[in-house]
Amino acid sequence: MLSETLYQAIEKELQRVVALTRQPGLEEMHHMLAYHMGWQGEGAGPGARGKRIRPLLVLLSAAAAGGEWPEALPAAAAVELIHNFSLVHDDIQDQSPLRRGRPTVWTKWGAAQAINAGDTLFTLAQMALLRLGETVSAEVALRAAIVLQESCLSLTQGQYMDLSYESRGNLTLEAYWPMVSGKTAALLAACTQLGALAAQASDPVCRSYQRFGKLLGLAFQALDDLLGIWGDAALTGKSTESDLLSGKKSLPVLYGLGKGGRFAARWTQGSITAADIPALAAQLEMEGGRQFTLERANRLTDQALDALAEASPHGEAGEALTALAKKLLQREA
């Protein structure tokens, strides 16, 4: 199957790049990175690696845009390393003890080493990308580097907003989209755009792929926010997994805060425990938060699939790309 072939090639490229840090006296440094990437240490394995959605999007976009996917491998490795750099730093910033069920880098090696491990992954991402100069051309590598840097800037801007929202009480819906555009959608937009760029597709085609990636990211986030309150795990399963408990400023929460009704009053009051979750979720649903989020997610999903159709993805990769998008957006593939 195409996706499995790509997944294997992605792991190999990632391991090649991370191995650049493997030097005498630096074995532990390499191990920290290999641990985070899910290759080494307790709990290593596919479950500890994440789904590698971003590099898959790069390679499928490259092939669907008429290119040879192996030529896009440097960009695929780069986006996954950027994603993982941001996760390592996010976990320090949020003081999260676990990532994919395993202790986070900062809990194992301390915040100082974890900051440096994230910086290393960031550097490796840049190094990975520049190999496009060998697989395609210097011009494409340079254009790709600019695309990647712009998405990184958006990422840091989204992260700034996310961090600053924690201490702000007066947030409304307006605050949501710029934050999510930066934190989630910008890197996904870079993935699909980089794939098309590596395939040397025309500018309009590159723009369609970029638009698809961005809308995919926004739709995915809206859906994720919906499931974070009304998904099985959050509601009927363990209330401890509810976004209402973690205090996340998600789309339905910001909708509810904007309404200024009973949900907003209870939320603002604070000290929400697991026992409060079912009633609080029901209150937010009654005020229209669920319906609003569902409509937004559906509309964005339709727009994302339209943008992909506009890009006219070719062949088996095109079908796989459409299937991946539908799976991420929980539509029938």
Next chain:
Amino acid sequence: MLSETLYQAIEKELQRVVALTRQPGLEEMHHMLAYHMGWQGEGAGPGARGKRIRPLLVLLSAAAAGGEWPEALPAAAAVELIHNFSLVHDDIQDQSPLRRGRPTVWTKWGAAQAINAGDTLFTLAQMALLRLGETVSAEVALRAAIVLQESCLSLTQGQYMDLSYESRGNLTLEAYWPMVSGKTAALLAACTQLGALAAQASDPVCRSYQRFGKLLGLAFQALDDLLGIWGDAALTGKSTESDLLSGKKSLPVLYGLGKGGRFAARWTQGSITAADIPALAAQLEMEGGRQFTLERANRLTDQALDALAEASPHGEAGEALTALAKKLLQREA
């Protein structure tokens, strides 16, 4: 004067790049960066900016290698932003309250925002460099990006060593050079090499500039370590500025630890206070630590100036480059 012209051009280029973050709703994020760069906030001004040695080295190397220094401005801004990204993260890692006499970013905005501010400067450095594609060519921009990334990887490796040394008791001199090569010399080597690259100098000339930068970095660090114990401020002035108090694993300290004499015994015992400094410095000097460090610093300084002479720097810029090196190494200019 040439250096003053360059300094002004560097500030302008840096401000242009950092202004990329200035967007509606992100004023505070831009301010954090402008504060760290010494342009805004309490205590802003030349003293808060550092000496911009690295970008000066880039521009002087470019001009001395026969190029037009304005074409190298993207590389000059890039290295200064890399340096400052590493300072912002260093300050969190070392929990330093002050940087250039002002509160550090993390003490003002918290560690989470400071990690993100460092990441933003790192991203801006990459963006800055890629403008070499406009001022010179795509090929040069790509080669320059590879040089910069490799120095960043060395930087993170040096930082890993520095952080891991804190908890290691059995350090010897062997541990010193790889750490300093990464933390200090790699970026200085990139500065001089990037200048020569932007000037499109031949490969052997680029290598001579790189070698000069690396040796300059090593010599500078050895000298800095000497002054950190036997300099006026450390010894006769405020003992609180002595590296013996901060516990820094500097060259003379590692020499002394390798000797395994009375200095090593006292150091290993710990709990060193300001009152202990004069006697401890005298003990280390008696065991040969001062002489050893001075000889190393002098030899590296000679090697650095030889490497620069080999590069045959041209004209006023060449003279200014030699003068800058001599000033940094405390030789008569």
